[in-house]
Amino acid sequence: MSILENMKMAISSLLSHKMRSILTMLGIIIGVGSVIAIVAIGQGGEAMLKSQIVGTGNTVELYYMPSDEELQGNANSLMSPFTQDDIKAIETIPEVTNIVATSSNFGNIRNREDTVEAYITGINQSYLDVNELNVENGRNLLATDFLGGSRTAVVSASFREELFDGEDPLGEVIYIESQPVEIVGILEEPTGFLSFGSNDVYIPWNTWRSIYASNDISEVTLQAEDADALQEVGAKAADMLNRIHDTEEAYQVMNMEEIAAGLGQVTRIMTIIIGSIAGVSLLVGGIGVMNIMLVSVTERTREIGVRMSLGATRGQILFQFLVESVTLTLIGGAIGIFLGTGVANVVSYFAGWPPLVSFPVIIGGLLFSMIIGVIFGILPANKASSLDPIESLRYE
Amino acid sequence: MIRLESIRKSYKLGKEDVDVLKGIDLTINKGEFTAIMGPSGSGKSTIMNIIGCLDRPSSGDYFLNEKLVSEYDDKALARVRNQSIGFVFQQFQLLPRLNAWKNVELPMIYAGLKKKEREKRAKEALEKVGLADRMYHLPNELSGGQKQRVAIARAIVNQPDLILADEPTGALDTKTSVQIMELFTMLNLEGTTIVMVTHEQEVAVYAQRQIHVRDGLLNRNKQVVVDEGEKLQ
Numbered sequence A: 001m002s003i004l005e006n007m008k009m010a011i012s013s014l015l016s017h018k019m020r021s022i023l024t025m026l027g028i029i030i031g032v033g034s035v036i037a038i039v040a041i042g043q044g045g046e047a048m049l050k051s052q053i054v055g056t057g058n059t060v061e062l063y064y065m066p067s068d069e070e071l072q073g074n075a076n077s078l079m080s081p082f083t084q085d086d087i088k089a090i091e092t093i094p095e096v097t098n099i100v101a102t103s104s105n106f107g108n109i110r111n112r113e114d115t116v117e118a119y120i121t122g123i124n125q126s127y128l129d130v131n132e133l134n135v136e137n138g139r140n141l142l143a144t145d146f147l148g149g150s151r152t153a154v155v156s157a158s159f160r161e162e163l164f165d166g167e168d169p170l171g172e173v174i175y176i177e178s179q180p181v182e183i184v185g186i187l188e189e190p191t192g193f194l195s196f197g198s199n200d201v202y203i204p205w206n207t208w209r210s211i212y213a214s215n216d217i218s219e220v221t222l223q224a225e226d227a228d229a230l231q232e233v234g235a236k237a238a239d240m241l242n243r244i245h246d247t248e249e250a251y252q253v254m255n256m257e258e259i260a261a262g263l264g265q266v267t268r269i270m271t272i273i274i275g276s277i278a279g280v281s282l283l284v285g286g287i288g289v290m291n292i293m294l295v296s297v298t299e300r301t302r303e304i305g306v307r308m309s310l311g312a313t314r315g316q317i318l319f320q321f322l323v324e325s326v327t328l329t330l331i332g333g334a335i336g337i338f339l340g341t342g343v344a345n346v347v348s349y350f351a352g353w354p355p356l357v358s359f360p361v362i363i364g365g366l367l368f369s370m371i372i373g374v375i376f377g378i379l380p381a382n383k384a385s386s387l388d389p390i391e392s393l394r395y396e
Numbered sequence B: 001m002i003r004l005e006s007i008r009k010s011y012k013l014g015k016e017d018v019d020v021l022k023g024i025d026l027t028i029n030k031g032e033f034t035a036i037m038g039p040s041g042s043g044k045s046t047i048m049n050i051i052g053c054l055d056r057p058s059s060g061d062y063f064l065n066e067k068l069v070s071e072y073d074d075k076a077l078a079r080v081r082n083q084s085i086g087f088v089f090q091q092f093q094l095l096p097r098l099n100a101w102k103n104v105e106l107p108m109i110y111a112g113l114k115k116k117e118r119e120k121r122a123k124e125a126l127e128k129v130g131l132a133d134r135m136y137h138l139p140n141e142l143s144g145g146q147k148q149r150v151a152i153a154r155a156i157v158n159q160p161d162l163i164l165a166d167e168p169t170g171a172l173d174t175k176t177s178v179q180i181m182e183l184f185t186m187l188n189l190e191g192t193t194i195v196m197v198t199h200e201q202e203v204a205v206y207a208q209r210q211i212h213v214r215d216g217l218l219n220r221n222k223q224v225v226v227d228e229g230e231k232l233q
């Protein structure tokens, strides 16, 4: 007797108790659905966090963390980690394709009578090669702006909202530290759940230098040709800076792989915790299936006796009921996958990260439902197959 | 064809052993139509279940077609039931959710026949019992006599050598009983061996041979009394 034959039989017997079958499946539907949704949301969120924190531009950040002795030797050093000479020195490293140098400050910005607080970042031209600054209105900063240190700025959408109440600020002059700068471009509104709009003002680094009368560069990010050699190139640059400044290990390279791994760990632990809650619901669902199958075996005692009298072996009876419970959990699993995918898509849509319900996850979900069907179906199926044919035929 | 040699069957009831069959010796030849008679509780069904390979004797040997089936394991017995024996029960024992055709198909599914072949044979069997026009009816849409005819179609569809009928007319009225007995007679004429349990003399006379059971033993003094005149009309 073929599996297909048994499946058809199982489906018709499940259809004869529609309500009961659906209620029985509910546990499996919820269990499988939440596993699928959680895995998808977890993976999507992780991918999103990684791309936000680590960046996608194959970059590595240098940072400055002097030891206590070094700090005491030069109290000023905490404030001015990098100099322009440092940048020139790093430029000599052949593998380095881009050096992003930025300086930033938090301060008041005025336009006519209104003032807001904003994050002012001086950027060099390489910044635009590595980071995306998508200008929606007006223009981006140009090479000439960077070279000459022109008084131009690109501002974020929320900055526009706060200072200009949504009116067109192109061509308006804003005052940073009482020095006038013209707004030439407005950035796109950031999409996504974790990127809240902040008040940002980007100006050429040379402009920043003249406004703040400081040569200091607060952040240096490197981009290398070969992404795999990134950490190595970063370490080379850090060594070079330590040599120039005669420091021990004050200049270091941010290990993005470690951060990414740490991040993965966090989402993995969360997935495990929520996953085990879903697992409990699957267990409860499985017990529900077992319970209903036991009821079904009792109800169909006579049918079992008839089948045996017609020549069904105990193995065939066992198989019939096993297929029935697997069909039950498989249908429940399929519905669960469908609903879980829906939930994952909705969450991803609002969170702004890619929905990650992958093919292996779906296959895994179906396989898992089948295994639940086998595990919790074996006891009822065994009960059915070990019935005595004569007593079963007499059963009322 | 059937040979029972000192068959005993006892059940444990509490601490006591209840002897239901106390040594049955019986030979039934191929092509015979035999009626087993006797009072209720005398052990008729127990004999039928042993002959039908649904039950095993506590002791004694049962030969079916010269094979000692009382020694067979469960799987081999299932195969014998499927291939060599057709059952007809008092309560019809049709599966209520399956239509007539699907019910008749069941033994062939367990025999591993292909769908085409099953369809053809099920149709033939239903035609033979005169129910070709009721193929797609569910059991609860059929009368008692029609149900029993579906059951007979199901019993003969694997072309067994032996039909075992335990009180096949017990739930039917006289007129319908006649139709069922005529069907058995026809099958017997075609060469099928039939063993039937009944306690109605009018039904038993359709058989060529009557065997009487009393308290788990065959009553040797009352055998083979066939009087055509007693047949119910």
Ligand SMILES: Nc1ncnc2c1ncn2[C@@H]1O[C@H](COP(=O)(O)OP(=O)(O)O)[C@@H](O)[C@H]1O
Binding pocket: B011, B012, B013, B018, B020, B038, B039, B040, B041, B042, B043, B044, B045, B046, B047
């Ligand atoms: N499983 C059983 N356990 C105990 N006693 C049984 C069992 N099956 C049948 N019996 C007893 O065996 C006797 C014969 O039963 P059965 O063969 O069904 O009689 P009949 O068909 O002639 O009416 C009865 O007294 C019945 O109570």
Ligand SMILES: [Mg+2]
Binding pocket: B044, B045, B046, B166
């Ligand atoms: Mg009986």
